[in-house]
Amino acid sequence: MASRVHFRSLLVLGRVSNLPTVWSNCLAAWLLNGGVLDPNFILLSTGATLLYTGGMFLNDAFDVEFDRQHRRERPIPSGKISVSAVWMFGVSFLLLGWLLILPLGTMAAIAALLLVTTIIAYDAIHKRTSLAPLLMAACRFLLYFVAAAATQNTVSDAVLWHGLALAAYVTGLSFLARGESVPGRVRHWPLLLLIAPLLANGLLNSHRNGVAWVASACLAGWLLWCLRGALKRPVQHVGRIVAGLLAGIVLVDGAVLPQLTTELALVFAGLLILARTLQRTIPAT
Numbered sequence: 001m002a003s004r005v006h007f008r009s010l011l012v013l014g015r016v017s018n019l020p021t022v023w024s025n026c027l028a029a030w031l032l033n034g035g036v037l038d039p040n041f042i043l044l045s046t047g048a049t050l051l052y053t054g055g056m057f058l059n060d061a062f063d064v065e066f067d068r069q070h071r072r073e074r075p076i077p078s079g080k081i082s083v084s085a086v087w088m089f090g091v092s093f094l095l096l097g098w099l100l101i102l103p104l105g106t107m108a109a110i111a112a113l114l115l116v117t118t119i120i121a122y123d124a125i126h127k128r129t130s131l132a133p134l135l136m137a138a139c140r141f142l143l144y145f146v147a148a149a150a151t152q153n154t155v156s157d158a159v160l161w162h163g164l165a166l167a168a169y170v171t172g173l174s175f176l177a178r179g180e181s182v183p184g185r186v187r188h189w190p191l192l193l194l195i196a197p198l199l200a201n202g203l204l205n206s207h208r209n210g211v212a213w214v215a216s217a218c219l220a221g222w223l224l225w226c227l228r229g230a231l232k233r234p235v236q237h238v239g240r241i242v243a244g245l246l247a248g249i250v251l252v253d254g255a256v257l258p259q260l261t262t263e264l265a266l267v268f269a270g271l272l273i274l275a276r277t278l279q280r281t282i283p284a285t
Contacts, residue, residue: 008282009075013060013086014053015285017278020271021249022052022143025166027267028253029144033159035151040104044150047100048143051112054093055119055139061086062123094119104150111149115142133174137167140249161204162256168196169252173245176238177285194223194245197252205258211265215255222248243284247275 026045035041060067060076061083068077075081094116101112118138126132144163148155172193201208201216208216226244254260254268 006080009080010089011282013057013075013081013089015056015282016053017275017282017284018246019049019052020275020278021246021253022048024250024253024268024271025140025143026147028256029147029159029163030151031257031264032162033148033151033156035148040150043100044104044108044147047097047104047112048147050093050097050100051115051119051143054090054095054097055123057086057090057093058120058123059126061090063127066127101146101150105153107153107155108146108149111142111146115139115146118142130178133171133178136174137171140170141167158204158256162197162200165196165200166249166252168193169245169249172196173242176245177242191227194227197255198223201255205256208258209260211262212255212258212260215251215257215260215265215268219248219251219255222251239285243279246284247272247279250275 023045026041026048030037030041030044060074064076064083067074072078076083076086098109098112098116102109118135122132122135122139126135141163144159144166145155148159172190175190175193198216198220201212205212222244226241226248250268250272254265257264
């Protein structure tokens with residue numbers, strides 16, 4: 001029983017319910033930049049998984065004093081794991097993740113190192129600045145860049161623009177997430193950022209196949225479903241909206257591919273289902 005509790009604490013610390021969105025980021029950017037699915041993609045995805053998990057561990061390590069006052073259910077203040085162990089796991093995961101990406105090329109390695117730096121910067125200061133959502137968005141953009149750079153020595157304009165659209169989406173949901181612990185009014189301007197991926201799909205990829213248009217429609221429908229109560233005042237469950245939007249990153253990724261096949265669409269659908277299933281037991285935030 002103790003080992004099961006400890007293992008669940010590790011899953012909570014790593015916020016593993018968001019890992020399907022990391023994998024979908026890698027898959028979308030990889031394919032968008034002309035990559036072919038091969039063993040290098042597994043190496044990239046494993047490295048990205050470790051970078052994300054390490055960043056989440058360090059998030060709790062940096063926030064330990066805050067959590068002791070306001071979130072005593074978190075693994076460190078509840079006594080399920082020591083802060084020194086969390087530091088050890090976090091740093092080790094970040095280092096190992098970067099080392100796995102290192103063989104994928106100089107550009108990918110440099111971008112991954114910048115990603116690691118941004119992750120640490122976010123963890124260190126996100127409780128002390130209102131601009132923290134921009135750092136979170138930068139992490140997702142850099143992950144897109146790393147995945148694309150791992151396929152070849154150049155990164156296409158499509159990857160950059162769709163990466164920026166994803167960053168806008170993450171900025172919007174991150175500003176919403178900052179108010180999830182207290183019921184109240186939801187600011188409307190972050191909601192406008194959530195439609196950036198839809199605009200990018202229409203403006204950058206007008207020659208899309210039918211499956212790709214269906215994917216964009218699914219994304220639009222998901223946004224409407226998640227935000228169906230966001231305009232009510234006050235909103236009682238901002239956390240539920242944020243969790244849905246986080247899982248929706250998978251749909252953002254699936255919709256960026258202009259020639260989306262049915263098989264790939266099913267892969268993205270499976271990742272969405274996995275993310276929502278994991279959210280039932282492991283908090284997304």
